[in-house]
Amino acid sequence: xxxxxxxxxxxxxxxxxxxxxxxxxxxxxxxxxxxxxxxxxxxxxxxxxxxxxxxxxxxxxxxxxxxxxxxxxxxxxxxxxxxxxxxxxxxxxxxxxxxxxxxxxxxxxxxxxxxxxxxxxxxxxxxxxxxxxxxxxxxxxxxxxxxxxxxxxxxxxxxxxxxxxxxxxxxxxxxxxxxxxxxxxxxxxxxxxxxxxxxxxxxxxxxxxxxxxxxxxxxxxxxxxxxxxxxxxxxxxxxxxxxxxxxxxxxxxxxxxxxxxxxxxxxxxxxxxxxxxxxxxxxxxxxxxxxxxxxxxxxxxxxxxxxxxxxxxxxxxxxxxxxxxxxxxxxxxxxx
Amino acid sequence: xxxxxxxxxxxxxxxxxxxxxxxxxxxxxxxxxxxxxxxxxxxxxxxxxxxxxxxxxxxxxxxxxxxxxxxxxxxxxxxxxxxxxxxxxxxxxxxxxxxxxxxxxxxxxxxxxxxxxxxxxxxxxxxxxxxxxxxxxxxxxxxxxxxxxxxxxxxxxxxxxxxxxxxxxxxxxxxxxxxxxxxxxxxxxxxxxxxxxxxxxxxxxxxxxxxxxxxxxxxxxxxxxxxxxxxxxxxxxxxxxxxxxxxxxxxxxxxxxxxxxxxxxxxxxxxxxxxxxxxxxxxxxxxxxxxxxxxxxxxxxxxxxxxxxxxxxxxxxxxxxxxxxxxxxxxxxxxx
Numbered sequence: 001x002x003x004x005x006x007x008x009x010x011x012x013x014x015x016x017x018x019x020x021x022x023x024x025x026x027x028x029x030x031x032x033x034x035x036x037x038x039x040x041x042x043x044x045x046x047x048x049x050x051x052x053x054x055x056x057x058x059x060x061x062x063x064x065x066x067x068x069x070x071x072x073x074x075x076x077x078x079x080x081x082x083x084x085x086x087x088x089x090x091x092x093x094x095x096x097x098x099x100x101x102x103x104x105x106x107x108x109x110x111x112x113x114x115x116x117x118x119x120x121x122x123x124x125x126x127x128x129x130x131x132x133x134x135x136x137x138x139x140x141x142x143x144x145x146x147x148x149x150x151x152x153x154x155x156x157x158x159x160x161x162x163x164x165x166x167x168x169x170x171x172x173x174x175x176x177x178x179x180x181x182x183x184x185x186x187x188x189x190x191x192x193x194x195x196x197x198x199x200x201x202x203x204x205x206x207x208x209x210x211x212x213x214x215x216x217x218x219x220x221x222x223x224x225x226x227x228x229x230x231x232x233x234x235x236x237x238x239x240x241x242x243x244x245x246x247x248x249x250x251x252x253x254x255x256x257x258x259x260x261x262x263x264x265x266x267x268x269x270x271x272x273x274x275x276x277x278x279x280x281x282x283x284x285x286x287x288x289x290x291x292x293x294x295x296x297x298x299x300x301x302x303x304x305x306x307x308x309x310x311x312x313x314x315x316x317x318x319x320x321x322x323x324x325x326x327x328x329x330x331x332x333x334x335x336x
Numbered sequence: 337x338x339x340x341x342x343x344x345x346x347x348x349x350x351x352x353x354x355x356x357x358x359x360x361x362x363x364x365x366x367x368x369x370x371x372x373x374x375x376x377x378x379x380x381x382x383x384x385x386x387x388x389x390x391x392x393x394x395x396x397x398x399x400x401x402x403x404x405x406x407x408x409x410x411x412x413x414x415x416x417x418x419x420x421x422x423x424x425x426x427x428x429x430x431x432x433x434x435x436x437x438x439x440x441x442x443x444x445x446x447x448x449x450x451x452x453x454x455x456x457x458x459x460x461x462x463x464x465x466x467x468x469x470x471x472x473x474x475x476x477x478x479x480x481x482x483x484x485x486x487x488x489x490x491x492x493x494x495x496x497x498x499x500x501x502x503x504x505x506x507x508x509x510x511x512x513x514x515x516x517x518x519x520x521x522x523x524x525x526x527x528x529x530x531x532x533x534x535x536x537x538x539x540x541x542x543x544x545x546x547x548x549x550x551x552x553x554x555x556x557x558x559x560x561x562x563x564x565x566x567x568x569x570x571x572x573x574x575x576x577x578x579x580x581x582x583x584x585x586x587x588x589x590x591x592x593x594x595x596x597x598x599x600x601x602x603x604x605x606x607x608x609x610x611x612x613x614x615x616x617x618x619x620x621x622x623x624x625x626x627x628x629x630x631x632x633x634x635x636x637x638x639x640x641x642x643x644x645x646x647x648x649x650x651x652x653x654x655x656x657x658x659x660x661x662x663x664x665x666x667x668x669x670x671x672x
Contacts, residue, residue: 001464002463002464002465003464004415004464004465004466008415008439010465050656051656053652053653053656054656079340079344080524084444086425087650087652088424088425088650088651088652089422089424089444089446089648089649089650089653090444090648091648091649091650091652091653091658093444094527094648094649094653094661095648095653095658095661097527098527098529098661100526101526101527102526103344103524103525103526104524104525104526104527104663105443105445105452105456105524106443106444106445106446106452106646106648106663107441107442107443107444108420108425108426108429108442108443108444109441109442110425110442116441116442120441120456123459123460123463123465124459126463127338127459127462127463127464127465128337128338128339128340128463129338129340129346129459129463130340187439188416188439188440188441189439189440190436190437190438190439190440191430191433191434191437191440193434310442312425312426312427312430312431312442313425313427313430314423314424314425314427315424316389316423316424316427317389317425317427317430317431320386320387320389320390322427322431325430325431325434327440327442
């Protein structure tokens, strides 16, 4: 049963089970601190395809294939797939998932996609729409850079606040009943825009949305950061994380001791030259599927909040002088 | 309660009520056969904004505002908004809905968006996630043409199979209980790709997906086209509609007497020079909100299927030699 708690949080009383998950990454992700936890990494940015866009589709396909294999599932046993990515018209999802023949609910949530897809998949299970769904998200450094910023060959200098788009994707399979971590609460965020216009400072653009969703969640559930083993944000990076502490601090919410940002977990900022950290739908998707859910399976984490954040800009909106609206969706997951 | 019927159809036993709806259109839409049924039309393609992209955001904002006004609702009474459009990174939705402060579930379903957003909004109501949700979709001829095809100033010749992207948007407000038409069944479609590569023939690319979803729906529910007053497809246009009849004919399903395509309703093909018909998320969204739901309110239609179809391509995927995958989502609506 699903019940609204407080103003904007959904409580899932049974709680769909995370049955399986898989993370796929690239070379830099393999060389990062979580490298060994990925299910599959490829040192070639093309993943054997002719273009980077096709490579990103291959990442989604591989992530779904591996998540199904790990749970010994046939694709016919998945009733709906929720997916999105950063590419224009979300072609990584459309082409990557084309062959599965599973009804698709296409999403656009920028880098918040993994939380959005997992939330909708969980709601479909809890409400009886389906017995098993998959949630997918991906990004690719090479497709994102050339689409959002500059041709890679141009070799543009990156600013200190810039983040490095993760090459990777994650897939979570959620089902009714069974063993595994359970999705307990969901808070969908609203668009928050404090007027940041610097497209090289996504963390700052997304932090206000992150603060808003977290604040609403804590209010709705009457909990505090101390009640959780981990509060994982999507890809705020160093700059965005500090801003998040500052914004929540104004409301006397002290996140820091329990907070980790996926953008700061995926790469080693000291040695991997990623400036303010990682970003992209694939950042939170891979950190969730390679690391966080493994830590839950190993009993190291029991009660976590996973909140992915998205910057809802496009090169066109920036060129037209618009600021960068942010959004953040939150999922509360507990060990069985 | 939501129950799976057959392989892929969801039956909503209570059935969320369509409380309000509004359609916003441009000059060509105003001049078309449904012109008088729109809630608002503007003869200026900019809708008073500085760019066409901002104009499309203004369309979404206006559609939501009017739908709320018509039902005397405050924006705070809408718990979730489901929205999408055709622009890169769905900026029409992000910027158009920014000021409402309503939690947003961002979607990408290409021209299938209106059915996708209405489906998810209905599922949220039926499952108890919310008491009231809004579903929105839009497109704009000028933003779509320059993004997908050629600069407008280039004056490129259009092929006979080409369709004319609708300038407009629709918003449907769905709620628990009350008076109004009810959403009874939902069928989410899977990606279907029969290898069409002509980006000027979207109808042909989407027809196989339309056939697949309709066939599944009829099988799942044990109904036939004759059981409905109207079967409205999104924007197959003339070419796609004929292909749809042919494809369903192979399975002895004869759609023609009850079928109308939104792409053939919005404009007068004889006088408005739109070649194979209208297209775009705004096509099915405006025909639903300006015409179909009004006809239901007037007692002229009692039992309808609304199925929007999407072509999941991007200029990049076409440039890389990819074919055009299609998708179609279906909503069954009955008068109270």
